[in-house]
Amino acid sequence: MDLEAIQQALREQGLDGWLFYDFDHRDPIAYRILGLAPGSLAKRRWYYLIPAQGSPKKLVHRIENGQLDSLPGEKREYAAWEALTRNLQEMLAPFPAIAMQYSPNNQIPYISRADAGTVELIRGFGNRVLSSADLVQQFEARWTEAALESHLEAGRRIDGIIARTFREIGRRAGGDGRTDEYAIQQFLLEQFEKENLVSDDPPLVAVNQNSGNAHYATDRERSAPIRTGDFVLLDVWAKLRQPGAVYYDVTWVGFLGERPREELRRVFGIVAAARDRAVARVQEAVRAGRTIRGWEIDRAARDLIAKSGYADSFVHRTGHSIGESVHGNGANIDDLETHEERAILPRTGFSVEPGIYLPEFGVRSEVNVYVDEREARVTGAVQREIVRIPAA
Numbered sequence: 001m002d003l004e005a006i007q008q009a010l011r012e013q014g015l016d017g018w019l020f021y022d023f024d025h026r027d028p029i030a031y032r033i034l035g036l037a038p039g040s041l042a043k044r045r046w047y048y049l050i051p052a053q054g055s056p057k058k059l060v061h062r063i064e065n066g067q068l069d070s071l072p073g074e075k076r077e078y079a080a081w082e083a084l085t086r087n088l089q090e091m092l093a094p095f096p097a098i099a100m101q102y103s104p105n106n107q108i109p110y111i112s113r114a115d116a117g118t119v120e121l122i123r124g125f126g127n128r129v130l131s132s133a134d135l136v137q138q139f140e141a142r143w144t145e146a147a148l149e150s151h152l153e154a155g156r157r158i159d160g161i162i163a164r165t166f167r168e169i170g171r172r173a174g175g176d177g178r179t180d181e182y183a184i185q186q187f188l189l190e191q192f193e194k195e196n197l198v199s200d201d202p203p204l205v206a207v208n209q210n211s212g213n214a215h216y217a218t219d220r221e222r223s224a225p226i227r228t229g230d231f232v233l234l235d236v237w238a239k240l241r242q243p244g245a246v247y248y249d250v251t252w253v254g255f256l257g258e259r260p261r262e263e264l265r266r267v268f269g270i271v272a273a274a275r276d277r278a279v280a281r282v283q284e285a286v287r288a289g290r291t292i293r294g295w296e297i298d299r300a301a302r303d304l305i306a307k308s309g310y311a312d313s314f315v316h317r318t319g320h321s322i323g324e325s326v327h328g329n330g331a332n333i334d335d336l337e338t339h340e341e342r343a344i345l346p347r348t349g350f351s352v353e354p355g356i357y358l359p360e361f362g363v364r365s366e367v368n369v370y371v372d373e374r375e376a377r378v379t380g381a382v383q384r385e386i387v388r389i390p391a392a
Contacts, residue, residue: 003050003056005139007052010099015099015135016096017050017098018050018100019092020034020048021047021100021114025042029101030048033136036070049095056072056074058074058075059077065077085121088122092127096127097127099132100114100119100131102119107338108133108332111329140323142330144244147245148349148370151246151368153240154197154238158248159380161192161195161236165188166389168184173226180225180226181218181226188205188236189203192238197240198238199237199326203234203235204217206218207224208231211357212358214357226256227256228391231254231256231260231361232254232255233362233364234251234253235251236250236252237249239326247324253363255387255388256391257389259388264361268385270304270310271354271356271363271364272383272384273304274301274354275301275366278333278354282297282369292343293331293343294334294344298317299335301354313356313358318336319353321348322349322368330349331343332350333351348371349368349369349371351366352369368380
């Protein structure tokens with residue numbers, strides 16, 4: 001935990017303090033930012049207040065009174081609920097405006113960790129409860145130089161795996177004339193193992209109409225065959241098998257045969273143009289030193305797709321924050337599922353992945369973007385046309 005940096009951020013945002021609260025490990029953000037062991041016992045409520053000025057304060061249950069001993073600050077203990085309420089009220093009394101892991105109207109579900117009852121209790125004391133979303137982004141979403149290098153290395157390995165996977169589809173289709181989604185998913189997982197990559201979930205392999213389902217999940221029981229003339233979507237995300245590694249998350253599409261039909265090529269062209277327009281909007285803002293927010297980037301891609309006649313076929317946000325979890329806690333690229341008002345901060349990364357989903361097929365093209373103080377850049381290979389997969 002960087003106490004000095006947190007207190008400086010609180011002062012800059014005009015906040016009196018940041019209250020961390022947990023019960024039964026409901027707030028993983030608190031454990032990461034405070035540097036607490038995620039597996040520690042948490043069967044009783046604990047509270048940790050970092051004020052904008054002065055020493056932090058702790059409130060813990062007597063039978064778990066060592067829960068926050070690794071952190072600086074004055075400790076209070078409670079056993080009865082009356083003592084919890086009294087001590088918490090006294091602890092917060094000098095600090096009218098308190099940030100918590102709370103999001104008004106649950107607009108940012110990743111941040112909404114404080115339960116409604118706890119927020120009601122603290123507001124009943126007379127404190128204002130404000131969202132910690134900007135603070136969380138500052139201390140949770142920014143990449144170190146080592147994290148950036150881990151992302152770039154994962155990207156080099158995954159870009160290579162995707163190229164090999166398309167070749168493997170062609171090889172298998174040219175051998176006995178067929179393969180299937182599950183078999184190719186397993187091939188991808190074997191490649192992860194060889195390249196020392198890990199992922200929270202297996203990659204997505206979707207063929208033809210299955211690619212029109214934005215969150216189609218491949219498994220052994222639901223696995224469509226892949227044959228000559230088929231359209232294939234690969235959504236692949238993973239990170240290096242090491243502490244602090246950051247995910248790389250991309251989507252590519254291919255066609256098993258000589259030439260994709262005109263409709264496929266036309267829809268891919270629209271999606272790729274929307275992707276490039278969103279990336280360009282970020283790059284222009286960073287070069288100009290202008291703050292840009294997640295919703296603005298989403299609109300850049302979404303407006304182009306809407307003008308092409310596919311507004312109702314783009315059914316998800318344009319992108320998400322990326323970190324040690326594939327969906328990170330920074331600003332998302334979103335003006336559909338939420339109106340993302342958070343600014344894109346330097347040293348953060350996110351996906352840009354517009355898509356058009358139709359009954360016969362769906363096209364998504366996904367790249368990752370990293371922003372620093374001077375520029376925004378795509379961190380891996382960029383798909384410019386549908387991969388043509390010859391049957392070997």
